[in-house]
């Protein structure tokens with residue numbers, strides 16, 4: 001039996017369960033776009049393919065590498081934040097290998113602003129950050145910072161710690177073949193700077209934040225890397241993704257952590 005056939009069967013079951021329970025929404029995770037049910041209730045599609053067939057479809061382009069459990073929790077928070085479903089109501093979710101029933105709750109460390117940041121480049125960098133957390137480099141954990149967007153201001157508030165390995169090269173986060181090159185440079189101290197089209201402009205960049213002028217707070221235990229990430233996200237319009245040496249991936253916006261996730265625990 002082909003994988004697509006599994007998805008079709010599971011989706012059929014999910015629709016039956018949704019109807020039987022009078023669930024308020026259906027969440028479809030990582031199932032190809034040819035399998036789209038016709039239903040009146042809101043349907044949330046999670047994954048890369050975006051399709052805007054019906055008005056009751058919403059798309060949340062999150063990396064599937066976040067794992068089903070986490071994606072279901074994020075879907076739950078997203079639907080509550082957007083008034084699609086109320087806390088405590090039931091929704092059904094379906095992945096290529098499971099169908100489940102969940103009560104809508106805010107269970108993950110995520111602020112509502114997180115969802116408005118999710119677009120293509122952000123999603124790719126988040127995926128890369130998760131891979132770095134899980135893989136490290138040569139068996140050792142790596143920590144790093146990705147600063148996305150508002151590059152003119154970010155560059156103005158930073159300097160090279162080492163010669164920029166990306167100078168003169170057109171390396172783009174969207175190009176899967178150059179992903180490994182980007183990861184290779186994660187061992188450099190400092191930050192990656194990525195423009196809104198996904199081009200990696202610099203690595204090994206020190207973020208110059210004057211903490212006398214920029215007031216940010218990060219949870220205790222977090223050091224210079226996370227303070228710098230919070231600072232640059234407050235000083236500029238950039239969105240910042242950090243990977244800590246302990247593997248936790250965090251997203252910063254306007255000086256605050258808007259998402260936190262430990263891929264090593266899932």
Ligand SMILES: Nc1ncnc2c1ncn2[C@@H]1O[C@H](COP(=O)(O)OP(=O)(O)OP(=O)(O)O)[C@@H](O)[C@H]1O
Pocket residue numbers: 143144145188189190191205206207208209221222223224225226227228243244245246
């Ligand atoms: N202002 C900055 N700009 C860019 N990189 C920085 C900055 N400050 C610190 N770093 C990077 O963060 C690394 C780790 O610093 P530190 O241990 O203080 O941070 P941390 O927040 O505790 O990070 P981790 O949780 O990964 O240990 C430094 O070696 C350096 O590469």
